[in-house]
Amino acid sequence: MLSLRSVSKKFGARTAVSDVSFEVQCGEFFGLLGPNGAGKTTTLSMIVGTLLADSGSINLEGAQMNPSAFGEKSKIGFVPQETALYEDLSANANLQFFGSLYGLQSLPERCATVLRQVGLEDRAADRVENFSGGMKRRLNIAVALLHHPKLLVLDEPTVGVDPQSRNQIFDTLEQLNRDGMTIIYTSHYMEEVERLCSRIAIMDGGKLIACGTKADISKLLPDLNLLALTFAEPPPADLLALLLLKYPDLKAEETVVTVQVANLEVDVAWITSQLAGKANLKAIRSDESSLEDVFLHLTGKGLRD
Amino acid sequence: MLKVILAVVRKDLLQYFTDRRAVLISLMVPLGIACFMAVIFGSQSASGGKPSTKITVLVATKNKAELAPLLERWNKAESVTIKQVSEQEAKAQVNAGQAPLAIIVPDGFVVGASNAFGDSTAAKPELKFIADPTKSLEVGIAKGELMGGIMGVIVENKYGKAFALDQKENSPYTTKTEDLSAEKQQGAADDRNATIAHVFAGLAIQGILFGAIESAMLLMRDRQKGLLKRLTAAPISPRWFLMGRIFSSTVKALFVLGVVLMGGILIFHFKITGSLVGLALMLFTSALMTASFGLFVSALGRTEAQSRGLSTLVVLIMTMLGGAWFPASMFPDWVQVISKCIPVRWAVDGMDAMTWRGQELAAALPFAGVLLLFTVGFAAIGLTRFRWDTE
Numbered sequence: 001m002l003s004l005r006s007v008s009k010k011f012g013a014r015t016a017v018s019d020v021s022f023e024v025q026c027g028e029f030f031g032l033l034g035p036n037g038a039g040k041t042t043t044l045s046m047i048v049g050t051l052l053a054d055s056g057s058i059n060l061e062g063a064q065m066n067p068s069a070f071g072e073k074s075k076i077g078f079v080p081q082e083t084a085l086y087e088d089l090s091a092n093a094n095l096q097f098f099g100s101l102y103g104l105q106s107l108p109e110r111c112a113t114v115l116r117q118v119g120l121e122d123r124a125a126d127r128v129e130n131f132s133g134g135m136k137r138r139l140n141i142a143v144a145l146l147h148h149p150k151l152l153v154l155d156e157p158t159v160g161v162d163p164q165s166r167n168q169i170f171d172t173l174e175q176l177n178r179d180g181m182t183i184i185y186t187s188h189y190m191e192e193v194e195r196l197c198s199r200i201a202i203m204d205g206g207k208l209i210a211c212g213t214k215a216d217i218s219k220l221l222p223d224l225n226l227l228a229l230t231f232a233e234p235p236p237a238d239l240l241a242l243l244l245l246k247y248p249d250l251k252a253e254e255t256v257v258t259v260q261v262a263n264l265e266v267d268v269a270w271i272t273s274q275l276a277g278k279a280n281l282k283a284i285r286s287d288e289s290s291l292e293d294v295f296l297h298l299t300g301k302g303l304r305d
Numbered sequence: 306m307l308k309v310i311l312a313v314v315r316k317d318l319l320q321y322f323t324d325r326r327a328v329l330i331s332l333m334v335p336l337g338i339a340c341f342m343a344v345i346f347g348s349q350s351a352s353g354g355k356p357s358t359k360i361t362v363l364v365a366t367k368n369k370a371e372l373a374p375l376l377e378r379w380n381k382a383e384s385v386t387i388k389q390v391s392e393q394e395a396k397a398q399v400n401a402g403q404a405p406l407a408i409i410v411p412d413g414f415v416v417g418a419s420n421a422f423g424d425s426t427a428a429k430p431e432l433k434f435i436a437d438p439t440k441s442l443e444v445g446i447a448k449g450e451l452m453g454g455i456m457g458v459i460v461e462n463k464y465g466k467a468f469a470l471d472q473k474e475n476s477p478y479t480t481k482t483e484d485l486s487a488e489k490q491q492g493a494a495d496d497r498n499a500t501i502a503h504v505f506a507g508l509a510i511q512g513i514l515f516g517a518i519e520s521a522m523l524l525m526r527d528r529q530k531g532l533l534k535r536l537t538a539a540p541i542s543p544r545w546f547l548m549g550r551i552f553s554s555t556v557k558a559l560f561v562l563g564v565v566l567m568g569g570i571l572i573f574h575f576k577i578t579g580s581l582v583g584l585a586l587m588l589f590t591s592a593l594m595t596a597s598f599g600l601f602v603s604a605l606g607r608t609e610a611q612s613r614g615l616s617t618l619v620v621l622i623m624t625m626l627g628g629a630w631f632p633a634s635m636f637p638d639w640v641q642v643i644s645k646c647i648p649v650r651w652a653v654d655g656m657d658a659m660t661w662r663g664q665e666l667a668a669a670l671p672f673a674g675v676l677l678l679f680t681v682g683f684a685a686i687g688l689t690r691f692r693w694d695t696e
Contacts, residue, residue, distance in 0.1 A: 045534070045694075048538045049538065050537040067537070068542075070540035070541070071540070074540040076538065078535065080534050081531065082534075083530075083531075084530060084532045084534065085532070086316070086532070088324060089316070089320060089323065093316070093319060097312060097315075098535070101309060101539040101541050102539060103308060143535070
């Protein structure tokens with residue numbers, strides 16, 4: 001449905017996006033993950049046609065995307081990072097105005113439908129300035145749904161939202177995706193992307209550093225398992241020294257010691273044999289690697305650094 | 306395109322009238338200032354440019370008998386009230402700002418001055434004035450009145466009563482002043498109509514210019530809030546949106562102009578003596594010009610804080626030099642030349658032509674034409690230079 005080929009964008013001397021390429025299939029829930037300043041918003045701006053790429057191409061259903069591609073723009077629903085609403089107007093007046101820019105027929109009915117979709121049907125006549133942060137975010141999404149877009153593009157839609165509203169937003173988006181809508185979702189919260197998206201692209205410093213399903217991306221990590229050992233009391237120093245000899249990336253915090261092991265079965269057997277009689281081991285837990293671990297591995301920094 | 310423009314106009318007007326307090330302020334500020342200035346300048350105009358209340362002049366002399374013929378004349382004067390005090394008291398009161406002028410008449414002044422009249426070798430007595438430098442207008446008027454009386458007494462004393470030309474019956478000619486306003490031509494009222502109509506037109510223009518700055522700030526705030534980014538993602542040309550903004554600002558400006566002028570008509574009863582169609586044309590082109598000026602301001606500014614101060618200064622200079630506060634005819638020649646480069650001058654002069662100069666529609670066309678040229682210039686810069694993103 002959407003393809004980006006070697007897309008780049010500069011602002012003066014600063015390169016915001018450099019040589020980014022990926023594809024989004026029809027009906028897919030696609031995540032764009034990266035820390036602040038990674039180039040996600042600039043990439044989205046080029047996808048929705050508010051910015052023109054300096055080089056490369058963006059195609060939506062085979063047609064070139066650019067700021068004057070009105071036909072293509074009408075296929076996209078865009079949810080900007082800010083709650084881009086007229087706060088002194090009612091929810092309904094906002095929808096009426098934005099809907100009229102798309103030349104929609106039977107606008108009042110459509111407004112009522114999208115308000116119902118985001119759970120704000122009983123607040124249609126209320127001014128947006130009286131809404132909570134979560135309600136504003138939901139209305140922000142409703143505006144983008146007015147014209148039945150084929151592709152919904154969301155730029156960090158849950159910033160500053162309480163957990164309840166966040167879950168409501170997730171439920172709405174999952175339902176839309178089940179109904180066949182293609183969704184591109186950007187965030188710097190890996191939990192959100194891990195929950196929602198079937199395929200993920202990771203960006204950092206304007207570059208695409210990984211792209212694929214979560215399983216594909218996890219393969220980028222060395223074949224190591226994370227083992228968390230929980231003791232009844234802090235383990236003795238000689239024991240820690242022994243473990244450190246075998247596992248140089250050992251981390252110890254009070255009663256918890258974390259090590260990376262190559263072979264789970266063999267290493268657990270070795271560790272338990274070494275601990276026998278020397279420390280009171282309460283639990284051993286093997287953690288699955290997360291997107292955060294992948295990002296840390298690829299860039300040397302955390303997603304929220 | 307038309308549907309988008311109409312949608313923007315509808316949305317902007319809905320926003321404008323939703324904030325009733327802001328609407329009230331946008332109307333009351335120009336109306337209030339115009340009323341204040343109309344009271345001040347209107348009352349002066351009604352008295353032929355002289356102050357509406359009489360000017361107190363303090364007179365000090367040692368020879369009260371000699372003062373009698375002078376007082377007789379001065380008491381008949383239209384603009385002054387005479388109060389006799391001691392010299393010391395005269396100085397103290399002028400110094401305290403209680404009277405603008407005092408005159409110290411020396412002993413034997415009338416006789417001495419009469420002797421010196423026509424005789425350059427005779428000793429001239431000295432008449433001393435004590436004046437408040439902050440009240441030069443009143444001082445000038447009072448001096449004129451006092452000197453007329455003094456010369457009348459001196460001439461009468463020297464040549465007899467028949468030669469006292471300050472007496473109306475002795476004047477060898479009569480005078481008549483005809484002000485060329487439509488009011489006068491129709492044999493109606495006075496200069497007051499012209500003054501009040503000018504004040505209301507000028508301050509209404511100033512009001513809509515400040516309204517245009519507010520519109521510009523709103524647009525910049527919308528950009529900051531990401532609203533414009535959402536608009537640029539829609540399948541419309543962003544310039545249609547800006548054109549919608551120009552039209553909605555024009556409607557708002559017309560509303561303010563209409564209410565302020567109507568307020569002036571209702572409160573001060575000034576009459577529109579020119580073409581009503583011409584006045585409507587002037588109101589529309591003035592409103593359109595200020596609306597495009599608002600877009601121009603928003604296109605040149607990066608941040609709201611940066612633009613607000615600068616544009617306020619520009620509006621104040623434009624209204625001052627454009628003759629919105631005082632008629633441009635009061636300015637020095639070089640300022641009058643500069644003021645022709647300022648759209649406010651054309652708006653105010655055009656409104657003057659239609660409100661109190663009693664001109665026909667054809668007279669409004671050049672003013673409206675120039676305002677349209679300014680509109681096109683501001684709009685062209687605004688539409689091409691406007692920044693859609695904060696990046």
